[in-house]
Amino acid sequence: xxxxxxxxxxxxxxxxxxxxxxxxxxxxxxxxxxxxxxxxxxxxxxxxxxxxxxxxxxxxxxxxxxxxxxxxxxxxxxxxxxxxxxxxxxxxxxxxxxxxxxxxxxxxxxxxxxxxxxxxxxxxxxxxxxxxxxxxxxxxxxxxxxxxxxxxxxxxxxxxxxxxxxxxxxxxxxxxxxxxxxxxxxxxxxxxxxxxxxxxxxxxxxxxxxxxxx
Amino acid sequence: xxxxxxxxxxxxxxxxxxxxxxxxxxxxxxxxxxxxxxxxxxxxxxxxxxxxxxxxxxxxxxxxxxxxxxxxxxxxxxxxxxxxxxxxxxxxxxxxxxxxxxxxxxxxxxxxxxxxxxxxxxxxxxxxxxxxxxxxxxxxxxxxxxxxxxxxxxxxxxxxxxxxxxxxxxxxxxxxxxxxxxxxxxxxxxxxxxxxxxxxxxxxxxxxxxxxxx
Numbered sequence: 001x002x003x004x005x006x007x008x009x010x011x012x013x014x015x016x017x018x019x020x021x022x023x024x025x026x027x028x029x030x031x032x033x034x035x036x037x038x039x040x041x042x043x044x045x046x047x048x049x050x051x052x053x054x055x056x057x058x059x060x061x062x063x064x065x066x067x068x069x070x071x072x073x074x075x076x077x078x079x080x081x082x083x084x085x086x087x088x089x090x091x092x093x094x095x096x097x098x099x100x101x102x103x104x105x106x107x108x109x110x111x112x113x114x115x116x117x118x119x120x121x122x123x124x125x126x127x128x129x130x131x132x133x134x135x136x137x138x139x140x141x142x143x144x145x146x147x148x149x150x151x152x153x154x155x156x157x158x159x160x161x162x163x164x165x166x167x168x169x170x171x172x173x174x175x176x177x178x179x180x181x182x183x184x185x186x187x188x189x190x191x192x193x194x195x196x197x198x199x200x201x202x203x204x205x206x207x208x209x210x211x212x213x214x
Numbered sequence: 215x216x217x218x219x220x221x222x223x224x225x226x227x228x229x230x231x232x233x234x235x236x237x238x239x240x241x242x243x244x245x246x247x248x249x250x251x252x253x254x255x256x257x258x259x260x261x262x263x264x265x266x267x268x269x270x271x272x273x274x275x276x277x278x279x280x281x282x283x284x285x286x287x288x289x290x291x292x293x294x295x296x297x298x299x300x301x302x303x304x305x306x307x308x309x310x311x312x313x314x315x316x317x318x319x320x321x322x323x324x325x326x327x328x329x330x331x332x333x334x335x336x337x338x339x340x341x342x343x344x345x346x347x348x349x350x351x352x353x354x355x356x357x358x359x360x361x362x363x364x365x366x367x368x369x370x371x372x373x374x375x376x377x378x379x380x381x382x383x384x385x386x387x388x389x390x391x392x393x394x395x396x397x398x399x400x401x402x403x404x405x406x407x408x409x410x411x412x413x414x415x416x417x418x419x420x421x422x423x424x425x426x427x428x
Contacts, residue, residue, distance in 0.1 A: 045259065105424060157424065164425045168407075171414060175423045178396020179389060186388055193382075200385060208422045209389045210319060210371065211378045 033058050033068055034082070037075040038121045046076060046125075047132065073135050080129065080139040083122035086115035087146055101157035102206075105176075108150065109205050110198040112180045117187060117197065124184045147173060176205055247272050247282055248296070251289040252335045260290060260339075261346065287349050294343065294353040297336040300329035301360055315371035316420075319390075322364065323419050324412040326394045331401060331411065338398045361387060390419055 055065040090111030155169040304325030365387040371377040
C-alpha cells in the first residue's frame with residue numbers, strides 16, 4: 001500500500017540550528033521519522049503540528065525531513081497506511097477466510113487486538129481521524145470498508161444460527177468495534193498481564209464482559 | 215456541583231460589530247451559551263477555541279459572554295460538571311444502590327447509556343479530556359473515581375459468584391467503560407431504532423455482543 005520510504009529512513013543528522021532537544025532514537029526501525037511524527041501527531045494533534053515541530057522532535061533539519069517525506073500529509077498518510085495495512089492484513093489471514101462466520105469473527109477480533117497492541121500509536125492516530133483533509137477522508141473510507149466486512153460477517157453468523165436471533169448486525173458490529181478500539185485508551189506496551197488481551201477481548205465479545213457464573 | 219450560571223443565561227443580544235453569522239438558538243434552555251460553547255469545543259478542540267470564536271458562535275459580544283462566564287475554562291468546567299453530574303447521578307439512583315452487585319451494574323450500564331444519549335456533546339467533551347488544564351485534571355480525577363466504583367462493584371459480583379470466576383475486575387471495568395463510551399462515536403439523537411440502546415448495551419455487556427444461539 002505504501003510507496004513512501006517510511007520504514008527505512010537514512011540516519012538522521014543532528015540539527016545544527018534548531019533549539020537543543022535530545023533526538024528520540026533518530027535512525028531507522030522503531031526510531032524512524034514516521035514513529036517520531038506519529039508521536040507528535042498524537043500528542044499535539046495533527047492540525048497543530050508543524051514540519052518544524054516534527055524536525056525538531058526528530059533531531060534533524062527541516063530540509064533533511066523533506067528529503068524523506070513531501071510534507072505533513074505524506075507522513076499522515078504513511079502512518080494511517082501502516083494502521084490500515086495491519087487491520088486489513090488480519091482480514092486476509094487464513095483464519096479470517098475459512099471456517100464458520102463465528103470462527104472467522106473470533107479470529108478477526110483477536111487479530112484486531114494484536115494489531116492495536118503492536119501498532120498502538122498508529123491505530124490511535126487512525127481512530128482520531130475526523131476527515132479534515134483528503135488523506136483523512138481516505139482513511140475514514142477505509143475504516144468504513146473494514147466495518148462493512150465485519151457487519152457482513154455478523155449478519156452471516158446470525159443467518160447461520162450461530163449467534164442468537166435478535167442480534168442486529170449493524171449494532172453488533174459497532175459495539176464490537178467500540179469494545180476493541182477502546183483499548184487504545186488504556187493499553188500501554190510492556191505492562192504485565194496483557195499477553196492474554198486478544199483472547200480476553202474475544203471472550204468478552206462472545207460471552208459477555210460480565211458473564212453469569214455457570 | 216455547579217455554582218456557575220450555566221443553564222439560565224440572559225437572552226443573547228445580536229452582535230453589532232462581529233462578522234455576520236446566524237446565532238444558534240441564542241437564549242436559554244437548549245440554546246444556552248454553554249451548549250454553543252460545548253459544540254465549538256467539540257468541533258475545534260478546546261485549546262484551539264477562543265472566547266472570540268465562542269461569542270461569534272453564540273451571536274453575542276465578548277463582553278456579554280464574560281458577563282455569564284469568567285472565561286473559557288469556566289465554560290469547560292460547567293460543561294464537564296454537567297456530564298459528571300449525570301454519570302454520578304446514576305450511581306446515586308436507588309437501582310444502583312440496592313440489589314445484588316450484578317443488578318446494580320446492569321442498572322448503572324443502562325443509566326450511563328441514557329446519560330450519554332441525553333447529554334451527548336457534554337459526555338463527548340468529557341471523554342476527550344486529556345489533562346492539559348487544572349479543570350481537565352479535575353475531570354480526569356472524577357472519571358477515575360467513577361471507574362473505581364465500577365471496578366469495586368465488578369469485584370463484588372465476582373466474589374458473590376454472580377459473574378464467572380476468572381473475570382478480572384479491573385479489566386472487565388475497563389472493557390465495560392470502553393463498550394459504553396464508544397457509543398459517542400456513532401450515536402446521533404433522533405435516529406430510529408435507538409430507543410432500546412440502553413437495554414441493548416446492557417445485554418451485550420452481560421451476555422456478549424455476539425452471544426451463541428441458545
